[in-house]
Amino acid sequence: MQSFPRIVPPVRRVAVAGGTHGNEMSGVCLARHWLGSGRAELQRPHIHVEPFLANTRAVERCIRYVDADLNRVFTDKNLRQPKSDNPLYEVCRAQEINETYGPIGSERAYDMLLDMHNTTSNMGISLVLTSSSDHLTLHMAQFLQRKLHPIPCNFLLIEHPTLTYFHVRRVMKHGISIEIGPQPQGVARADITDHMRRSVAYCLDFMHKLNSGMELPASTLDVHRIDRYIDYPRDGDGHITAIIHPAFQDRDWQLLHPGTPIFVSLSGEAIAFEGQETVFPVFINEAAYYEKKIAFWITKRETLNVEPLRVEDGPHKECTST
Ligand SMILES: [Zn+2]
Numbered sequence: 310m311q312s313f314p315r316i317v318p319p320v321r322r323v324a325v326a327g328g329t330h331g332n333e334m335s336g337v338c339l340a341r342h343w344l345g346s347g348r349a350e351l352q353r354p355h356i357h358v359e360p361f362l363a364n365t366r367a368v369e370r371c372i373r374y375v376d377a378d379l380n381r382v383f384t385d386k387n388l389r390q391p392k393s394d395n396p397l398y399e400v401c402r403a404q405e406i407n408e409t410y411g412p413i414g415s416e417r418a419y420d421m422l423l424d425m426h427n428t429t430s431n432m433g434i435s436l437v438l439t440s441s442s443d444h445l446t447l448h449m450a451q452f453l454q455r456k457l458h459p460i461p462c463n464f465l466l467i468e469h470p471t472l473t474y475f476h477v478r479r480v481m482k483h484g485i486s487i488e489i490g491p492q493p494q495g496v497a498r499a500d501i502t503d504h505m506r507r508s509v510a511y512c513l514d515f516m517h518k519l520n521s522g523m524e525l526p527a528s529t530l531d532v533h534r535i536d537r538y539i540d541y542p543r544d545g546d547g548h549i550t551a552i553i554h555p556a557f558q559d560r561d562w563q564l565l566h567p568g569t570p571i572f573v574s575l576s577g578e579a580i581a582f583e584g585q586e587t588v589f590p591v592f593i594n595e596a597a598y599y600e601k602k603i604a605f606w607i608t609k610r611e612t613l614n615v616e617p618l619r620v621e622d623g624p625h626k627e628c629t630s631t
Pocket of ligand 1: 329330333425426427
């Protein structure tokens with residue numbers, strides 16, 4: 310059966326965020342560079358691209374956040390309340406970001422957010438996708454994967470009935486997080502930062518090609534959907550009693566079978582994965598997740614159908630702003 314392409318408006322305004330977490334240095338360094346002498350790197354014809362530092366105070370102090378995780382505070386309630394009613398810096402900053410690049414759900418909101426993150430886990434180049442029905446973003450993910458080949462690029466789908474969070478990507482009409490590791494917090498590695506720079510460039514290339522009339526045929530996309538997370542073993546006081554097993558360390562995106570050792574206790578005993586089925590772990594031993602009581606996430610692989618898509622007015626009616 311022939312399916313007709315979904316028609317979408319052109320992508321005209323793109324925000325590129327670094328420092329949503331202030332100690333994830335690839336995004337911090339690149340956003341600063343693009344805000345200064347490197348701005349021309351982001352230019353694409355007829356697309357306005359705006360780099361920005363998201364959690365500016367955390368960036369100044371090279372910490373993840375000041376009062377609260379910025380990538381968790383974009384709730385409707387937080388964004389609606391008067392600034393004076395909330396003492397948390399990140400809630401005020403979320404309101405500013407919503408005013409500048411949103412507001413959420415409005416016609417005025419930016420079309421796309423590219424949100425740059427680093428992880429201490431061995432995740433390689435990973436895209437965090439929010440929705441299995443945002444076909445424009447799914448096509449962009451596929452384009453990026455093709456361009457990066459043979460460097461692997463995996464997709465983490467965080468769509469889940471209960472385990473969701475209120476991230477900055479909610480503000481724009483479409484958005485992805487580009488999550489690249491392993492890189493320690495507060496450190497910028499040249500190889501990781503180069504991967505980030507190339508990933509952002511390919512995403513912008515995709516948007517330009519889409520606006521220029523490129524037809525995107527129906528296809529499929531293999532993603533890893535979050536299922537649940539696993540905490541570290543703890544004692545009665547809540548302290549960790551075991552750490553990630555050395556044979557499990559760095560095995561992000563690789564099959565995890567029931568019975569495989571995942572932790573080793575501080576007295577040296579291996580602790581096996583008790584799941585019932587084979588799964589794919591991600592964010593193994595992520596530094597920022599110790600406070601969230603997450604040792605790693607469990608995902609399951611699935612294949613999404615991606616609908617054919619093209620831009621509504623093709624190459625001839627481009628807006629004149631740059
Ligand atoms: Zn982050």
